[in-house]
Amino acid sequence: MEKKCIRVLIADDHVLFRNGLRTLLSQSRNIEVIGEVSNGQELLRSSIELSPDVVLTDISMPVMDGVLATKEITRKKLGCRVVVLSAFGKEEPILKMLEAGALGYVLKSADADEISEAIRTVYQHKPYFCREITEKLTEIVTRNYQLPPQLEIHFTEREKEIMRLICRECTSKEIAFTLNLSKRTVEGHRTRIMDKIGAKSIAGIITFAVARGIYKSVQQF
Numbered sequence: 001m002e003k004k005c006i007r008v009l010i011a012d013d014h015v016l017f018r019n020g021l022r023t024l025l026s027q028s029r030n031i032e033v034i035g036e037v038s039n040g041q042e043l044l045r046s047s048i049e050l051s052p053d054v055v056l057t058d059i060s061m062p063v064m065d066g067v068l069a070t071k072e073i074t075r076k077k078l079g080c081r082v083v084v085l086s087a088f089g090k091e092e093p094i095l096k097m098l099e100a101g102a103l104g105y106v107l108k109s110a111d112a113d114e115i116s117e118a119i120r121t122v123y124q125h126k127p128y129f130c131r132e133i134t135e136k137l138t139e140i141v142t143r144n145y146q147l148p149p150q151l152e153i154h155f156t157e158r159e160k161e162i163m164r165l166i167c168r169e170c171t172s173k174e175i176a177f178t179l180n181l182s183k184r185t186v187e188g189h190r191t192r193i194m195d196k197i198g199a200k201s202i203a204g205i206i207t208f209a210v211a212r213g214i215y216k217s218v219q220q221f
Helices: 015-025 040-050 066-075 091-100 112-123 131-144 157-167 172-179 183-197 202-211
Strands: 006-011 031-037 054-057 081-086 104-107
Touching (some): 054 066, 081 091, 081 112, 091 104, 131 202, 157 172, 157 183, 157 202
Parallel strands (some): 006 031, 081 104
């Protein structure tokens, strides 16, 4: 039986890049580009109108940037998963997009196979970061969390389960249902996890989980 086609929306203010990306993805089975937009405002409107499964977006765009557009997609619970396609792997935009709700981050230098893999991975509600971004996340954790390399933080199996589900973009209510716990219990676990690693947000949990291998975002990590 043929797998369901993954419907993709592309957002980038460079028309040549959009055209090239559409051509590359047209060669990938079970992936269909259903639209292209040039700014975050159009991205938000088209996400509502077209209901894509996955959004591929740049960060720096006119009218509304990718960060704000992703925040709105997340806030409105539109159901599409966001993958960042950026020319740079700088720390600030990585963290801003994670905080906004992006589930993947790939550099524009990636080939068609990796971009397709990112699309298929986030479609399954799993995070995907290319090797360069995974290494950057490790640097961020090592520097900002100020944890000695030899220090081993002990997590219970339940805490690890919750961290993995957070990485899969599950809300506290969804985690509670999946693990047969109360929402209050899940939030208590989440607070203890954040205290243990010194995180201040869900993005911090995702960063730590990917960097430390609790949730492996790429097979070769």
